Amino acid sequence: MQVRIGKLTQVREVRSVGGALRLAESVLLAGGRQQARLNAWAAVCENRRYAADRESDAPLPGGSGGAAEGSRRPV
Numbered sequence: 001m002q003v004r005i006g007k008l009t010q011v012r013e014v015r016s017v018g019g020a021l022r023l024a025e026s027v028l029l030a031g032g033r034q035q036a037r038l039n040a041w042a043a044v045c046e047n048r049r050y051a052a053d054r055e056s057d058a059p060l061p062g063g064s065g066g067a068a069e070g071s072r073r074p075v
Helices: 017-028 030-057
Strands: 002-005 008-011
Touching: 017 030
Parallel strands: none
Antiparallel strands: 002 008
């Protein structure tokens, strides 16, 4: 069986129903893997922004430490 994916052509011999299913899955889900990588990278970038925001909101070392009760943020 010859499978053409975009510009890439693969020649594989399918010996079983399971092999045929795995081949069909790899062809059909090729774009899904790329989307999953893009989603994972977007999550990494978002986590880095969140960490940078937390770091910028942190109190400076050697600060007064005696903040009024109403000004404390919940953790």
